[in-house]
Amino acid sequence: MPAVIEVRHLHKAYGADVAVDDVSFSVERGEIFGVLGPNGAGKTTTVECVEGLRTPDRGEIRVLGLDPRRERAELTQRLGVQLQDGRLPDRLTVGEALRLYASFYRRPADPLALADALGLSGELRTPYAALSGGRQQRLSIALALVGNPEVAVLDELTTGLDPQARRDTWDLIRQVQARGVTIVLVTHFMAEAERLCDRVAVIDGGRVVALDTPAALAERVQGGQTVRFRPSVPFADSLLTGLPEVTGLTRQGDAVAVTGTGDALAAVTAVLARHGIVAERLRLEQADLEDAFVALTGGPRSARTPDDDRGSRTGSDHESRSGPGPGPGRGSSPDPGPGPVPPPGPGREPQSDRDRVSRSVHPAPAPTPAPSPASE
């Protein structure tokens, strides 16, 4: 089956300012495809070319086999779009907006059923301006879907939403995918890409710097995990560095950080137990998409504001990275837990000094990072 979206060597400049240098990727039917990158990386320009809102300077784009510029009329019937900054008239009600947009399409969805599915049926008479940010976003998603599109492009879906609204929106997107809609998700939130996307294209400086599953991207950065603890009694480095699973050991005061492969935790705890050493405050850190992103794009720059981190990494957001999820089409992402381990990235430093909240798993009888049960 041909790809739903095919982008080849896209180049777009505004005067001397090159927004997109050379971007190529393809999106398969039914997947959630993430376009991830720092602000100004060229994400929005790329998807605007896909939507036919902008004309590329060079390169080729096919969406559902159509040329987004020359076959625009047909494309708009089959491609749903949620814009980063598209608003509605203040006094337009939810119901009016849905019925209005439904009238634009050949085979629209039932506006009332859609409102119901998106939890908007109680607000059909509410004017747009009176909706909360989360509700406006919901309506925006509903309008992107009201034409029964085969593909939906969602740009900065959860920007400005509080954590709960963000999580609700994520659930919603999974439901949309379950209906068979192919989704392109533009975002600069790591957690969002990590949770939702089957595959992610990381764009930086107008180029695709990586394209893979979120889990594979994370593993590419750092071969495995970092085990941190405070030993109850001193021990020699060689006790652990001799283990095949361990690649490095650093000390900071009386804290020890051991880096190693996916099996490092089991090996380290076993050895410590044999020598009667209690590992106090044991924590396990695993590389995640954010680490990959930072490594790939050369730093957080403007992409990660403190607010982003708070929004996506607090409270119940702390669960270990989901392995093969329950949804369809997600089984392909490799489980970050024990298993075949790729070689450590060349010359990557263990990110021991990064000042951020890290994922942690408390020592459990079995050192498997078990995902906590669904938190909602």
Place this chain on the structure above:
Amino acid sequence: MSATSAFPRRGSALGRLTRTELRLFVREKAGPAFAIGLPLALLTVFGTIPYYRRHEVGGTPLLDLYVPILCAFVLATLAFNWLPAVLAGYREKGVLRRLRTTPVGPARVLAAQLLVALATAAVAVTALLLVARLAFGVPLPRQPYGYAAALVLAALALMAIGLFVAAAAPHGRAANAVGATLFYVMMFFAGLFLPIAAMPPLLRHISRAAPLGAAAQALTDAAGGRWPHPLQLITLAGYAVAFCAGAIRLFRWE
């Protein structure tokens, strides 16, 4: 989730868009107040001042001369004060940008606004003529077909200029400022402050070439029972075509 099943579509996109815009226009309240309420209020003020009913210019009571001018006022306020503000506001807020990603094209977006303006104008003009006739004894237009033709052409000409302002203005504030300025200049040449018949010859000539002046003159002629002078109708049609073409050429979604 049963929303994926095809849903029978009711009404065309243009019909739905026009009805929706009409509702928003009514909900906004300022639009109907200025386009329908204000001309009626002015008519009532003029009508209750005895001077306007007794004083005659060229054998016609002053009040009778003012009715066509108030009709021109309706068209002008819709075309210059309302239309550019709505479209420029939509562009600034991203409403047009959002519409652009749908199968609805610019022609239908503009047409819906035009239809709302025309419908409002029809209501306002009908109300003006009826109130003038019933409350103040101003005779209905003696050449109704000529009056209607002049009204439609004038509406198209002014709306085209309004659309052009909306399309050409860099942002909403500029559109409002240009629209308001045009409104007063146009209303002057339409004879709001001084009826055309009472103007000195040079001003009268300029008035007849200005869109709203031509409109007021054509309406006045038809009210008096004469077919409007073809030159005025051609002038109006010329404005309509030229500015409509310019507006479509300059139209920007964002």
